[in-house]
Amino acid sequence: GAGVSQSPSNKVTEKGKDVELRCDPISGHTALYWYRQRLGQGLEFLIYFQGNSAPDKSGLPSDRFSAERTGESVSTLTIQRTQQEDSAVYLCASSSLAGVKDTQYFGPGTRLTVL
Amino acid sequence: AQSVSQHNHHVILSEAASLELGCNYSYGGTVNLFWYVQYPGQHLQLLLKYFSGDPLVKGIKGFEAEFIKSKFSFNLRKPSVQWSDTAEYFCAALSGGSYIPTFGRGTSLIVHP
Numbered sequence: 001g002a003g004v005s006q007s008p009s010n011k012v013t014e015k016g017k018d019v020e021l022r023c024d025p026i027s028g029h030t031a032l033y034w035y036r037q038r039l040g041q042g043l044e045f046l047i048y049f050q051g052n053s054a055p056d057k058s059g060l061p062s063d064r065f066s067a068e069r070t071g072e073s074v075s076t077l078t079i080q081r082t083q084q085e086d087s088a089v090y091l092c093a094s095s096s097l098a099g100v101k102d103t104q105y106f107g108p109g110t111r112l113t114v115l
Numbered sequence: 116a117q118s119v120s121q122h123n124h125h126v127i128l129s130e131a132a133s134l135e136l137g138c139n140y141s142y143g144g145t146v147n148l149f150w151y152v153q154y155p156g157q158h159l160q161l162l163l164k165y166f167s168g169d170p171l172v173k174g175i176k177g178f179e180a181e182f183i184k185s186k187f188s189f190n191l192r193k194p195s196v197q198w199s200d201t202a203e204y205f206c207a208a209l210s211g212g213s214y215i216p217t218f219g220r221g222t223s224l225i226v227h228p
Contacts, residue, residue, distance in 0.1 A: 003158070042119070042205065042220035056215065091159070106159035
């Protein structure tokens with residue numbers, strides 16, 4: 001595709017509900033990152049996928065957070081039993097096989113509000 | 116662990132003023148450095164990056180940044196800002212061998228016409 005896309009753009013949910021966020025990376029990009037951005041804060045790394053390797057989940061804040069990626073395409077971030085502190089913008093980024101040193105291309109983000 | 120500090124959280128300038136946004140990182144080894152920009156209503160996008168070589172890096176839209184290893188700094192500069200430079204600016208660092216960049220908390224720049 002032309003760029004990284006994310007859906008939904010906005011999600012309002014009630015505390016305790018599960019939510020699923022989707023990321024479509026740029027075609028051919030093997031590396032995919034999820035970040036969280038709380039209001040007034042920098043980007044907080046959540047999880048990293050690289051090709052068929054095991055993902056780096058070291059940034060996931062709790063076991064309520066999980067993510068999957070189908071091959072080298074779509075990724076979904078799932079937050080179970082949402083809490084108010086989960087409210088943030090969730091950003092997805094992808095980069096090419098060059099990986100580490102390559103530019104990350106960001107999606108527009110999903111703004112999650114937990115009431 | 117790597118950390119990135121952006122000391123200016125909010126900057127307000129008039130058009131044609133000069134700009135310098137500070138960025139300091141903590142890692143002492145090989146480091147790759149980035150500045151990203153997010154214009155209102157748009158995605159985060161790369162402004163410029165430093166991997167090696169000339170420590171003065173030129174980016175898009177007249178921006179440049181200078182890597183000063185002795186000061187652990189990678190400040191962003193522009194000699195004359197425009198109203199269209201109003202945006203959020205993020206500095207990021209990638210330690211040698213790592214694949215997870217560390218981002219600063221961002222600097223909000225407002226340029227008055």
